[in-house]
Amino acid sequence: MAAADPAEAAAAGGGRAAPVLAVDIGGTKLAAAVVEPGGRVVAYDRVATPSGEGLDAEGLWRTLQGLLDKVHADAGSPALAGVGCGCGGPMTWPAAEVSPLNIPAWRGFPLRERLRDRYPGLPVRVHNDAVCVAIGEHWRGAGRGRSNLLGMVVSTGVGGGLILGGRLVDGASGNAGHIGHVVVEPSGPPCECGGHGCLEAIARGPGLVAWARGEGWRPGGQDVTGVELASDARRGHPVAVAAMRRAGHAIGVAIASATHLCDLDVVAIGGGVSQAGALLFDPVEEAFRAHAWMAFARKTQIVPAALGQTAGLIGAAALVFAADRYWNVRD
Template identity: 50%
Template sequence: MALSSDPVALALDIGGTKLAAALVGSDGAVLARRTAPTPAGDAETVWAALSAPVVELLDLATAGGRELLGAGIASAAPMDRRTGVISPVNIPGWRGFPITARVGELLPGLPVRLGGDALCMALAEYHHGTGRGSGCLLGMVVSTGIGGGFVLDGRPLFGVTGNAGHVGHFVIDPAGPPCGCGANGCAEAVASGPSMVRWALEQGWRPLGGTADGIALAAAARAGEAVALAAFRRSGEAVARVVTVAAALCEIDRVVIGGGVAQAWDLLEPAVLEPLADHPGLDFMRRVEVRPATLGIDSGLIGAAALLVGDRVPSLPVGI
């Protein structure tokens, strides 16, 4: 793909299924992209799978005469932005992996920024997607787990170590089901895709064709199956509780929801909006707009670049 002369950021999106790298313009356009499956194995095996497409993109930028601003990294948690170390729960080979230092070795003298994957999704939507025009935004990813990120008055909320925004671990029912984090009744234990499917199976739902997953559950709900519809209502109520807590804490005015469960937006939207409309709380907690994410699989890359291009574009936030 031919590149113009405008500066670009190297963006990385690190997940348990795939590793993605891209050259992203200051306008959020993904100009060139490379992906690779996330391999099993030790730290160096995973790094080799990521560094190969990174080197390829750096060569592409050089050949095209592009000025490189540096690198932005969106990663699954947990992490410590103070040291640039990540330990994604879904990448067993990386425990305490010094991602910013290793990427920095490929970009000597240039800045490297690190942020959570859900926060980067929120940044992308805030600047280039459904979140445009909002003042304070919560981005939520409702998928295998539930992640979140806050953009408050245009600036990302990182927290002390970069792990702020884990709204999936808001406890919405202390007597609820156990969560993988060790607590009971977290939103993730109720509203994530696997949690919805598990609950529906416990209530007697059986998918046609024998594959019990979120796609089958959504199809059953659209066909009017009572248990499947109840699973979406239960998930929607949990998400609505997260929204009201987030609104009380940060006075957000918009929530953007992405992820696999949000692909069934026709089912999830009313399940979230109805309990929000009935919430008896303060007016500012009920004025929150809830919208679907629009940037899809590129949101992590676009948001990772936004961590970096703030150095050149004052309206965009700057990482460490």
């Protein structure tokens, strides 16, 4: 296990602690960064996640390799302390054979094994991408200095990670904190998990877009996302505003349940849909206050994620730098 001091956990070179190569793999983007022990990003790049009928597992892997090589070179090709990676699920954990729902080219792809082969002798740690966002927000973001945090991502899907007593809680399969499948409306819309009324079925970007289209929203194009919906909501489009309120209500109900169960200090919400700002957070707070009646639960703060698009990368780096808190596996 790593030492508590992240600088001690990194390999030293030239009197300066070595950085971590951090990776964030999602359905819309592949991102990578070189991150220093204090959490500072010194090199960053991203590419669209390849897709299409002709794409196979190795083609996607080659794209990722090219991105990693570029970012490492952009940082000056430093010696590395390790590799940390967040990836969409499901995955077997901690082996990290990944089958991301939004990346059909990878089914049972041995991501951690392939990264270990590419970076021999270095610690390589892979966790769910939403878990990495939660770690990043606890380590260097909105939850810094707090002991109990739920980090949420509301984007193409809805995921989360859970910090209790200052440490990441993994659960039996690495899925603890997966608030996206808390049921908030038992007779609600079907979810890809097979259930009905899950938070993800209501609040995820594609679900909101489909609902808004059904209510008469007519965006300029077919390949629109929750980000465009949020943008229209900020401009005052009534259906887009209603969609944000619908998502916010569902999120607030789910958070009320989570706070009663976990006695949280703070809930940090990030992801593309959260870019709607007060149009989302106001109904979140209203629904939370309507359903959280225990005094201890009502003390929980609900805030936007502080680290923006780099939260997952910073959290992935913390899997190496602060493994004593965030990597509960004997490598």
